[in-house]
Amino acid sequence: MAERQFSIRGRRKLTRITVYVVLIVILLLLPLFIKSPYLIHIFILTLIYIIAASSLRLIAVSGQLSLGHAAFMSIGAYTAGILGKLLGWTPWVTMPLGALATMAVAVLIGYPMARLRAIYFSMVSLFFGIGVLAINQAFESFTGGYAGLIGIPPLFAGSKVANYYFFLGLTGLSLLILHRFEFCRIGTTIKAVAQSHVVASSVGINESGYRILALAVGCFFAGLAGAGYAHYNLVLSHSTFNFLASVYLLIYVLVGGIGSFAGPVIGTAVLIIIPELFRVLKEFVPYIFAGILLIVIFVMPQGLAGLPEQIRSWVREWRKGKAVTHAS
Amino acid sequence: METAVNATISALVLSSMYIVVALGFALLLSIMGVLNFAHGAIYMVGGYICYQFAVESGLNQWLSLLLSVIIVGSFGLFLEKFCFRPFLGDMYRTIVMAIAIILILETTVNVLVGVHIRSLPAFVPGILRAGAISLSAERLVTFAIGGVLLLALTWFIRKAKAGQQMLAVAQDVEGAALQGIDIHRISALACVMGCGLAAVAGSLMGAVFELSPFMGNYMLVKAIQLVILSGIGSIGGILVAGLIIGSIDATLPLFTSGAVTQAIGLGIIIVLLLFRPQGLFGREVA
Amino acid sequence: MKGKKLLVIVGSICLISLVAALPFAASCAEPAPEVKTLKIGKLAALTGFGSAAEALCWEGAQVAEEWFNEQGGITINGQQYLIKLVVEDLKGTADGAVAAANKLVYDHKVKFIVGSVVPYMVAAAGTVTEPAEVLRSVEYNCATPAEYGPDTPYTFMGNDGTVEGNTALLTYVTETYPELKTTVIVIPDDGSIPYLGPIIKRTAEERGLTVLGDVIAWTHDTVDFTPIMAKALALGPDTLTLINGWPAPVGAMLKAAREAGFTGPVTCAHNPCEDILEVAGPAASTNYFATGIVADSPDMTPMIKEIAPRFIEKYGHALYYNYWGFNVVYVLVNAIEAAQSVDHTVVRDNWEKMKTIDSIYGPSTMGGLETYGINHTVCHPVAIQSLMDAQVKHIKWVEVKVP
DSSP states (O other): OHHHHHHHHHHHHHHHHHHHHHHHHHHHHHHHHOOOHHHHHHHHHHHHHHHHHHHHHHHHHTTOOOSOHHHHHHHHHHHHHHIIIIIOOOHHHHHHHHHHHHHHHHHHHHHHHTTSOHHHHHHHHHHHHHHHHHHHHHTHHHHOGGGOEEOOOOSSTTOHHHHHHHHHHHHHHHHHHHHHHHHSHHHHHHHHHHHOHHHHHHTTOOHHHHHHHHHHHHHHHHHHHHHHHHHHHOEEOGGGSSHHHHHHHHHHHHHHOTTSTTHHHHHHHHHHHHHHHTGGGGGGHHHHHHHHHHHHHHHOTTOGGGHHHHHHHHHHHHHHHHHHHHHO | OHHHHHHHHHHHHHHHHHHHHHHHHHHIIIIIOOOOTTHHHHHHHHHHHHHIIIIISOOOHHHHHHHHHHHHHHHHHHIIIIIIGGGTTOHHHHHHHHHHHHHHHHHHHHHHHOSOOBOOOOSSOOEEEETTEEEEHHHHHHHHHHHHHHHHHHHHHHHSHHHHHHHHHHHOHHHHHHTTOOHHHHHHHHHHHHHHHHHHHHHHHHHHSOBOTTTHHHHHHHHHHHHHHHOTTOSTHHHHHHHHHHHHHHHHHHHSOHHHHHHHHHHHHHHHHHHOTTTTTOOOOO | OHHHHHHHHHHHHHHHHHHHHHHHHHTTOOOOTTSEEEEEEEEEOOSSTTHHHHHHHHHHHHHHHHHHHHTTOEEETTEEEEEEEEEEEOTTSHHHHHHHHHIIIIISOOSEEEOOOSHHHHHHHHHHHTTTTOEEEESOOOSOTTTSSTTOTTEEEOSOOHHHHHHHHHHHHHHHOTTOOEEEEEEESSSOHHHHHHHHHHHHHHTTOEEOSSOEEEOTTOOOOHHHHHHHHTTOOSEEEEOSOOHHHHHHHHHHHHHTTOOSOEEETTSOHHHHHHHHOTTTOOSEEEEOOOTTOTTSOHHHHHHHHHHHHHHSOOOHHHHHHHHHHHHHHHHHHHHTOOOHHHHHHHHHHOSOEEETTEEEEEEOHHHHSSSOEEEOOEEEEEEETTEEEEEEEEOOOOO
16 A cells, blocks of 8 residues: 555655656756747746746745845846946946845844734835835936836847856756755655744744744845846836836736745746737737636635646546445 | 915815824724735725716715725625625735735726816815915815814724624623624624725825826825824824824925925834833723 | 626726727728839827827827828829828837837838827837838937937937927027026926027027026926925026926916016917916916917918818817927928928938928928038928917017028
């Protein structure tokens, strides 16, 4: 009996590894059979937002639901953009600097925020997000304010495919680091703290410290995503980083499934690519987006990432139903 | 001097407008524990329905307001039963649901009515002048209505049986259920009232300002600011919070730019929340 | 219970596919091979910020497409071309603009684009269209070099921009009301103030107006304009010079100004009186001057008289921004026809040197070298209109020549 169970698990693991390998091969060879630069552009944006969404999830599993994540992206983006445009520094320097700047701000604001419980953290993060943009506007001689920042030096001028491979690598690396972080000792402690802060503090764990750490790491990658975006899109404006953008990032995570590491990846991909496919519908596109959201929350409690497991349980129920009718 | 008086008046009026918008949101958050991000969109729809009756169909504007309240309030019933009740307690899915509602409402209005800016005619036309001070009649009326609604709501919660039940649910859901209070009925009532209030706000603002399919987003953030500042669980505190934020928004732009005003306003709220997360009057949450 | 869930999923997927299939099914027609198609891209914010005006521009552009095609399109070197417009939604954001421009340039492979209006979207789209050397005929500009200038050699101004419209308006107002001595300038805080501020100030001063104080700025998410107007009126000007914005905020400003007791004239180009009347209400709608089209005035050009009924027939209204959308297509196609080539670089080189070009507002010249750094502005006559006691009246046409 135990052996049968083991081989099922082993089979599942094999399936999962195969899926990943196939996926990686497809992604690596993508530019060979997708020639349209516009579609490559969409894929690049998806990769950037995958980094942002995954980093948001890390913060969320530490018990802090951030409604201002896009604003953290903006810190990284504008830092890199301004340094690149005004001082002419190369993106290879401005991007890490952007990420570090974002992390620094996160630590500064994270310290007082770490003591806040769930909904209050979310509200403060919401206001913080709006506040960041207001400050951005106040310094419009540097940031361009509502008009936006234009003329950021590019990473790889002219070649969408070069950018694609760069971001494929960057996203892969970021996901790897985030994954290791989540499943190492520190990561599991962070998740445990989120589950029950009473138990955690009784064991002598410094909850606030772990929360700030999660926020710092998450915001580092948010800043990295933002900085990458700056040097790819070459144009920054408030509309990319406003409250609605933060909410959308959260939606990508929730629809993908907050319980699973792959959740944000799947959620982002589905919610960016599918509306793009329906672009021809113009002003009706938001209906498609809303439709996906509704389907997911009513039918898939685990999000899209939980779909395979859910299908399996439906099949099992169906089989059980058949067995019952057969037996009677 | 007259600038100061005018600024005070405009602070009071702006506060009352924010309060009217925030009341509905506060009801839902305090009583159902639901962060109804769609409140802004519902507020917008309320304004457009009033416009439809008042301008397109030519009915009396106050009657149109009433009709809008009834229609949007009924929509609140639908919302509570099918959109919020399945996900009570699940903040994540409530947020996703709210975004879906916003998208559907905004897109529908955008498609049906078009993006052409419309404005409701003033509910009470005319400008009142007293010396160097001048105030439009409709703003005064909005101020009055806001005050009346706030008083009515406070009375309802303190004196009416259903209101007391709402208070009980807001304080402790399980305890209230143990007392025999029908949670679903109370939540439905709260939702209907919340949506009705949003409709009033949308119609009034649609006349004082103007209507656009995306007008809800700004007001949503203001409503959240008011409610969080006042604290979850407190309805009367909305008055104080409204006065604070309204005053900031009405007076600071006189001295500095709009962006700095916003930054300062938010900064104050953030600092307050960091030290007192339950807001000014909210209940302590474990 | 699980069956119901399955049904919901399957049903939704079917519904989505059906809805998506419709547009694809509709786009099956191909023109006859003897007649070729000239694809022109249209960038417009159909949703989000700016959509109130830009959606109307798209309506106007579609009427232009029909108008041209009814006459058999245009003929280039003996080959007949029908116009086909392809629109992409800018979604009111800078990256929406970049995405839309990417789609038009790389997916639809257009070489000509019309639109749009809002500066940051024009500039953002330009980061894609300029390197690809796509010829653009935009509807507006706010004098910022990122939108329009030596860095955008393939962009042309098809309509009157901030400077042109307000110059015409200020010229008319100061000539007609010489008793006005002072003014306050109000400009949205969208990055254009460092450029527009000095230009408008100079324009006002050249016409005898003293500008009081600094430019008063307001942010796009302002809902209540009472404090802004209080700030402006505290300086005690004879007239208010409002620049840019949309009818919604400008109407709100007029309303706030009147409610605060200001009775002097208020001017704002590109925010036509009928829209302002709608927003500000009849009580405040007086002593307001703008640029705009009053379709049933006998003083309108033959083109306007011809297309106004078309707008009304197709959309039920003939609004100012409809004419913008029509005009930018009109001048672009005229320029293409004048150059007798569908090569974008040839058209551009020719357009710069054209002595006159026809616009729906009348015959126009090319200008802009000194003001903007490139000679790409179509200088056409501008119609001044007034709003007095809630009545909209066309006053006159003013010639605008931008050096």
